[in-house]
Amino acid sequence: MATTDTEVNELIKREYEYGFVTDIESDTFEPGLNEDVIARLSGLKKEPEWMLEWRLKAYRRWLEMDEPDWAHVGYPKIDYNSISYYSAPKRPEDMPQSLDEVDPELLKTYEKLGIPLHEREKLAGVAVDAVFDSVSVATTFKEPLAKAGVIFCSISEAIQDYPELVKKYLGSVVPAGDNFFAGLNSAVFSDGTFVYVPKGVRCPMELSTYFRINAANTGQFERTLIIAEDSSYVSYLEGCTAPMRDENQLHAAVVELVALDDAQIKYSTVQNWYPGDEEGKGGIFNFVTKRGAAIGKNSKISWTQVETGSAVTWKYPSCVLRGENSVGEFYSVALTNNYQQADTGTKMIHLGKNTSSTIISKGISAGKSSNAYRGLVKFGPGAEGARNFTQCDSLLIGDRCGAHTFPYIESKNKSAIVEHEATTSKVSDEQMFLCRQRGIEPEQAVSMIVNGFCKEVFKELPMEFAVEAGKLLEVSLEGSVG
Amino acid sequence: MKPAPTLSTAFLHPAGQSLPEPLLALRKQRGTALVDMPLPTRKTENWKYSSKYLKLTDDMAISLPAEGKTGSSLAVPGYKVAFLNGVMMPEACEYPDLDGISIKSFGDLSDDEASDLADRLDSTLDNKAVQMARLNSARFEDGLLIRLKPDAVLDQPLFIVHEVTAEASGSAFPRIFVDAGRHSQITLVEEYISSGSAQVMVNTVTEFNVAEGANITSVRLNMEGENVQHIGSTGVLQQRSSRFESHTVGFGGPLRRHDLQVRLEGEGAECKLNGVVVTQGKQHYDNHTTIEHVAAHCNSEETYRNIAADQSHAVFNGRIHIHQDAQKSNADMNNKNLLLSNGAEIDTKPELEIYADDVKCAHGATIGQLDEISLFYLVSRGIGRREANVLLTMAFINELVEQIPIEAVRETVQGRLNHFFEQAFQEA
Numbered sequence: 001m002a003t004t005d006t007e008v009n010e011l012i013k014r015e016y017e018y019g020f021v022t023d024i025e026s027d028t029f030e031p032g033l034n035e036d037v038i039a040r041l042s043g044l045k046k047e048p049e050w051m052l053e054w055r056l057k058a059y060r061r062w063l064e065m066d067e068p069d070w071a072h073v074g075y076p077k078i079d080y081n082s083i084s085y086y087s088a089p090k091r092p093e094d095m096p097q098s099l100d101e102v103d104p105e106l107l108k109t110y111e112k113l114g115i116p117l118h119e120r121e122k123l124a125g126v127a128v129d130a131v132f133d134s135v136s137v138a139t140t141f142k143e144p145l146a147k148a149g150v151i152f153c154s155i156s157e158a159i160q161d162y163p164e165l166v167k168k169y170l171g172s173v174v175p176a177g178d179n180f181f182a183g184l185n186s187a188v189f190s191d192g193t194f195v196y197v198p199k200g201v202r203c204p205m206e207l208s209t210y211f212r213i214n215a216a217n218t219g220q221f222e223r224t225l226i227i228a229e230d231s232s233y234v235s236y237l238e239g240c241t242a243p244m245r246d247e248n249q250l251h252a253a254v255v256e257l258v259a260l261d262d263a264q265i266k267y268s269t270v271q272n273w274y275p276g277d278e279e280g281k282g283g284i285f286n287f288v289t290k291r292g293a294a295i296g297k298n299s300k301i302s303w304t305q306v307e308t309g310s311a312v313t314w315k316y317p318s319c320v321l322r323g324e325n326s327v328g329e330f331y332s333v334a335l336t337n338n339y340q341q342a343d344t345g346t347k348m349i350h351l352g353k354n355t356s357s358t359i360i361s362k363g364i365s366a367g368k369s370s371n372a373y374r375g376l377v378k379f380g381p382g383a384e385g386a387r388n389f390t391q392c393d394s395l396l397i398g399d400r401c402g403a404h405t406f407p408y409i410e411s412k413n414k415s416a417i418v419e420h421e422a423t424t425s426k427v428s429d430e431q432m433f434l435c436r437q438r439g440i441e442p443e444q445a446v447s448m449i450v451n452g453f454c455k456e457v458f459k460e461l462p463m464e465f466a467v468e469a470g471k472l473l474e475v476s477l478e479g480s481v482g
Numbered sequence: 483m484k485p486a487p488t489l490s491t492a493f494l495h496p497a498g499q500s501l502p503e504p505l506l507a508l509r510k511q512r513g514t515a516l517v518d519m520p521l522p523t524r525k526t527e528n529w530k531y532s533s534k535y536l537k538l539t540d541d542m543a544i545s546l547p548a549e550g551k552t553g554s555s556l557a558v559p560g561y562k563v564a565f566l567n568g569v570m571m572p573e574a575c576e577y578p579d580l581d582g583i584s585i586k587s588f589g590d591l592s593d594d595e596a597s598d599l600a601d602r603l604d605s606t607l608d609n610k611a612v613q614m615a616r617l618n619s620a621r622f623e624d625g626l627l628i629r630l631k632p633d634a635v636l637d638q639p640l641f642i643v644h645e646v647t648a649e650a651s652g653s654a655f656p657r658i659f660v661d662a663g664r665h666s667q668i669t670l671v672e673e674y675i676s677s678g679s680a681q682v683m684v685n686t687v688t689e690f691n692v693a694e695g696a697n698i699t700s701v702r703l704n705m706e707g708e709n710v711q712h713i714g715s716t717g718v719l720q721q722r723s724s725r726f727e728s729h730t731v732g733f734g735g736p737l738r739r740h741d742l743q744v745r746l747e748g749e750g751a752e753c754k755l756n757g758v759v760v761t762q763g764k765q766h767y768d769n770h771t772t773i774e775h776v777a778a779h780c781n782s783e784e785t786y787r788n789i790a791a792d793q794s795h796a797v798f799n800g801r802i803h804i805h806q807d808a809q810k811s812n813a814d815m816n817n818k819n820l821l822l823s824n825g826a827e828i829d830t831k832p833e834l835e836i837y838a839d840d841v842k843c844a845h846g847a848t849i850g851q852l853d854e855i856s857l858f859y860l861v862s863r864g865i866g867r868r869e870a871n872v873l874l875t876m877a878f879i880n881e882l883v884e885q886i887p888i889e890a891v892r893e894t895v896q897g898r899l900n901h902f903f904e905q906a907f908q909e910a
Contacts, residue, residue: 070527379849381824396839399806405834409847414821417850420832426839 029086035059038187041086045156048163058176058186065180068314071343072372072404075285075312078250085188085221148204150234151196155223158194165196169227173256173293173320181252181314182289185221189254192223197232197263206462208237222253228263230296235266237465249274251310253288261296261323266304270465272472273309280339280368283311290317291347294326294355302329303346304460306469308476311340316374318347321355321386328357331457333469335450335476336369336401345375345392345406350383350416361392362454365401366477372404379416386416394424395453397446397477447474489519489617492543493653498569498623500589502596508603513620519613528611531797531829532768535737536711539651542683545623546652558890560639560671561585567646568654568684569624582634582666588625588657599627599659606689606717611772612741615715618655618687625657630666630696639669639701639888644686648678648709658688662696662724669699671891674714676706686714692724694748701891704732704740705898708765711737722748722777729886730757731895733902734765734794742771746780746808756882757786758895760902761794761826768797773815775808775841784815787879791906793825801833802845808838815845820852820878822906872903 029037038059042052067078145152151162159166176186197203228234251273257265267290276283286309292301303317319328330346348357357377365371373392394403405422427449435445451458451470458466494513499506522529522536529536548569563585564574570587577585591599604619626642644656662668672688684706692698698718706712712735718726732738744753759767773782788796802813819828832845852874860870876899883899886892 394834394836396836396841399809399839401839402835402837404836405845406831407833407847408829408831409849410827410829411819411821411849412824412827414824414826414851416821418848420845420847422832422834422845424834424836424841424843426841 029084031084032081033083033085033188037085041188041190044086047156047159050167051159054171054176055187058183061177062180062183062187065177065183067180071314071374072370072406073312073314073341073343075341078285080184083250086190144204148201149198150201150203151194152207153194155189155192155194155225158225162194162196165227166194166225169225169256169258171256173258173291174254174289179289181287182254185223185252185254185289189221189223192225192253194224195226195234195236197228197234199229200231201229202232203234206235206237208239220249220251220253224253224255226256226265226267227258228260228265230260231262233264235268235462237268237462239270239272239465239468250285251287255288255290255317257292257301259292259294259296259299259301259326262298263296264300264302265292266302267292267317268461268465269305269307270469270472271305271307271309275309275338275340276311278338280311283340284309286310286313286315288315290315291320292318292328293320294323294328296323296326298325299323300327300329302331302460304331304457305333306457306461306465306472307332307334307342307344308472310342313342313344315344316346318349319357320349320351321357322351324353324355326352326355328355330357330359330361331460332361333364333454333457333473334362334371335364335473336366336371337476338367338369340369342370343372343374345373347376347378348388349376349378349380350386350388351380352383354385355383356387357389359388359390359392360456362457363392363394363403364397364450364453365394365403366397368400370402370404372406373422374406376408376410377418377420379411379413379418381412383413383416386413388418390418390420392422393453394422395450396424396426443477447477450477486520486523489516489521490538490540490543491517492540493538493617494620495543496621496623497545498548501623502588502591502593504593504597504600505588505591508600509620509622512616516616516620519616522613528770528799531795532737532739532766535766537737538683539681541651542653542681544652545621546646546648546654546682548623558641558888560641561636563626563640563642565624565626565642565644565656567652568622568644568656570626577640580634580636582631583636584627584629585640586627588622588627591627595627602691603659603689606691606719606745607687607715607743608772611743612715614685614713614739615687615741618657618685618715621653621655621685622657622687623655625659628658628660628668628670630662630668632664632666632693634663634666636668639671641671641673644672644674644684646676646682646684646706646710648676648680648682648707651680651682653683653685656684656686660688660690660698662690662692662698664693665695666693667697669701669887671701671703671888673703674706674712676710679707679709681709683711683713686712688714688716690716690718690726692718692720692726694722695724696721697725699727699887700729701886701888702728702730702740703891703895704730704738706735708735710735713737713739715741716743718742718744718753720744720746720748720751720753723750724748725751726753728753728755729882730769731883731886732757732759732767732769733898734759734761734763734767734796736766738765738767740769742769743774744772744782745774745776746782747776749777749779751777752781753783755782755784755786756885758879758882759786759788759796760791760879760899761789761796762791762902762906763794764792765794766796768799770799772801772803773813775802775804775811775813778807778809778811780808781812782814785882786817787819787882788817788828789820789822789875789879790826790828791822793823795827795829797828798830799833800831800845801835802843804836804838804841804843806837809840811838811841811843813841813843817847818878819847819849820875821849822851822875868907871907875903
């Protein structure tokens with residue numbers, strides 16, 4: 001009996017697996033935001049004058065903007081002056097060049113997360129630009145990438161080393177005045193990833209960044225910029241976990257993708273930030289602006305996302321299809337449990353001739369959560385022969401959750417064709433009966449059915465992510481059945 | 483930031499003091515609430531695509547005079563009620579005294595009846611979602627109250643013709659309230675027409691209170707002229723096992739807006755909403771529908787088709803809201819759109835908001851043009867390209883037109899559609 005009790009207690013105690021705080025001294029700013037803070041941040045990163053100007057301009061725009069309130073989410077008002085806008089691991093000046101030089105504390109953190117860097121390096125052939133809080137601390141596989149001519153570095157480095165590229169493309173897809181959170185990010189972005197794939201190059205490996213939010217009270221403002229030159233190809237993976245916190249943490253990232261003629265960018269995300277506890281306390285606010293510009297002819301941008309974490313998600317990875325024959329894709333699984341709220345979807349803006357886009361969105365709501373798909377498909381007058389197919393399905397688990405669909409469809413071209421369909425249903429009693437009859441536990445059965453429901457999206461994920469995603473759903477659904 | 487425009491105070495002065503006291507009091511109270519009412523702008527979600535067409539000038543604030551002659555375009559057998567500029571014209575009405583059915587102008591109500599009605603006006607509408615219907619409540623000068631006692635059946639359709647005579651600028655505020663008792667039945671046709679060419683606004687509110695087991699069929703034809711801005715709101719409240727069927731056919735104008743809100747409050751209630759819209763020139767049409775599944779075991783089915791030609795603009799917004807206790811709901815919404823020209827625009831937003839898990843909900847929306855292969859098929863068999871276009875476009879909406887249960891209405895609609903096709907496919 002004793003063992004069973006211990007086991008039960010263990011199980012009860014098991015909450016967010018990745019909830020822990022790494023004990024590393026941080027170089028953190030006092031909370032508050034003003035022009036001085038931005039100047040200090042920029043100075044600390046030794047940024048050139050034009051970058052500071054750019055940030056300040058964005059900040060002044062941001063001051064005039066209103067926080068959006070149209071999303072189907074509710075959260076307490078954020079005091080942007082109670083947030084600290086910079087936090088870096090100690091000793092920023094002596095960055096480790098290889099894993100051996102990395103602080104063992106950090107390595108332990110990664111181990112707890114199940115990402116043994118050195119193993120991953122060799123076995124998976126994945127270069128990891130790991131972002132711990134805000135400054136890149138470990139970059140691997142730089143050499144083979146350099147040989148191919150691919151630039152893969154932190155955005156801070158890129159500002160120093162490749163100012164022309166950054167100047168040309170930063171803010172070209174998501175301008176600072178685009179929306180409230182993008183404006184904030186433009187003013188205070190701390191670090192992020194920069195990828196440049198030159199003409200005709202197929203990036204030899206999947207690029208990947210692991211984000212971690214660590215020090216308490218620190219907003220994380222990542223900035224990612226990926227440029228794919230003519231006839232190039234790159235696949236980028238992004239994954240997130242965060243330690244447990246009682247106070248809400250704000251995350252406002254901006255991701256910009258630029259695809260030129262015949263280029264292809266594949267961007268995959270697995271997002272597993274702390275969603276808050278069962279009472280809906282704590283959790284990350286995830287307000288992200290992601291947009292890709294398919295500028296070139298025959299270019300292609302593909303977003304794949306698996307969203308299981310965050311207390312509040314506000315995220316619409318979008319494609320602006322400007323080039324002739326360009327293609328946009330959006331594959332998404334969004335799972336919410338307990339008191340999580342998600343308002344996510346995509347925008348497909350068709351401007352060029354014969355552009356086409358596909359949207360497959362799967363929403364799963366459990367517990368008392370709310371999950372909304374919000375999408376826009378727009379055909380401009382020049383979108384001759386453009387085509388869109390949209391399918392958004394929702395699955396409800398439990399009778400106290402909500403699933404919503406808000407698709408906006410606008411067409412100004414007669415030869416453009418759009419098809420949209422959506423369904424909402426629950427895990428059917430028949431399916432459950434079939435599984436139960438064969439001796440499968442209810443929780444496992446639901447997990448199986450949900451996995452089947454999401455299969456269309458999972459098959460778009462790179463292998464290692466697909467496995468992780470399946471597991472993530474299982475963990476996230478724990479306790480939602482029975 | 484520029485402050486949002488508000489409703490001009492000129493619009494807050496109702497005419498016509500011949501209503502019973504309780505209704506006058508209600509009107510006054512509603513009017514007071516409208517002081518500083520913000521007008522919809524591009525940022526107002528439910529007017530996002532249409533606010534730019536709303537042009538209310540102060541000279542449109544006065545009520546159009548309730549005098550003159552009326553003439554319906556529907557010369558049909560059935561019972562008739564005529565409204566002119568929002569006021570009922572008894573001499574043009576034709577309906578017998580029927581057992582269990584009372585059809586009365588608001589002006590003829592006793593104080594008791596009027597006070598009962600005053601309590602119930604606006605009760606079927608979500609006033610937050612239909613801002614502009616509030617203007618009707620503050621301005622109506624007359625109205626039609628139809629009461630059906632339990633088991634009463636109106637044996638023929640009731641045609642209600644709303645005509646505005648736009649000799650000078652002004653507004654009209656027609657209003658209908660239908661109180662359908664248990665297991666009663668009625669088929670009602672609302673037809674909106676106009677004469678004259680001055681800039682006018684028609685702001686209508688029609689409400690249906692549908693008791694247990696009652697069966698209502700509502701047809702709405704919008705055929706006003708190019709000088710009429712039309713803002714219509716229809717509210718439906720359905721009790722257990724009742725049925726509501728609606729057919730709307732709309733031709734575009736400078737501003738055409740219809741809000742249709744159905745609340746399924748009793749178990750087993752069902753509704754079926756059909757709509758056809760055609761626009762051409764620089765016309766506009768905006769249909770907003772909401773179906774609220776409040777009780778369990780209700781069914782709803784919605785089909786809307788839009789055709790936009792030239793530089794016109796057609797909008798559809800359909801919302802299905804399944805409340806937490808509305809288990810075993812079935813809801814199906816379908817919106818198909820045909821864009822006939824590159825200058826035209828179609829915007830559609832089929833929304834689902836679902837809070838119950840054991841439901842079956844689906845929606846679909848498409849925007850496209852006529853299928854080239856079908857066109858080729860017809861042309862290769864010797865049918866002219868223009869006729870082939872007309873045939874296929876007709877087929878696109880005929881499915882809905884054919885479901886209108888009254889032959890005379892179908893014919894009127896068909897005639898107007900033929901006229902539309904002649905213009906839309908002039909030289910193909």
